[in-house]
Amino acid sequence: MFGDMMGMMAKLQEAKKKVDETKKRLETVLVDEASNDNKLKVTLTANRVIKSLEIDDELLEDKEQLEDYLILTLNKAIKKASDINEAELAAAAKDGMPGIPGL
Template structure:
């Protein structure tokens, strides 16, 4: 029915390995977000881990800092999410066996 079952299992293992390697690589992909014309900057990995936060010394209002920080983090995390999803989908698709009717990664 499915042809070479052991071959498909091997491809699935390769796909899993490819996904794990991609996840590790995404830890090194840095994405920036900023707010307040660069007064607050954040850097996250494509796996959505915060790596750095920079707040300009001219900002002294805590409420303003918090608002800018939320905006900058959301921008960076949105970009990171897009990169993460695209990279993991590509990694999974490249290693998947060709099973008729199972086009999950279009």
């Protein structure tokens, strides 16, 4: 039984290592999103850190319109990045924990 516990601890440490490596790799995975008319473009990492924003000069003339564009486009980008992040971390955890039901 003690051997099983040690084996389980080793598997948990390996899973944590894989998850940590995946988190670090996701810092380099870039997600691009743009408004439907390409007047606003955003790039963020799969860890949901904004790297760049491009705003068409036309949007700078209308504060309310710019705010709407930012909200819609950033939310789409964050959703896309979150989906990638969750899928990658789940896969890393599952790979590190083979044979455990529910993972």
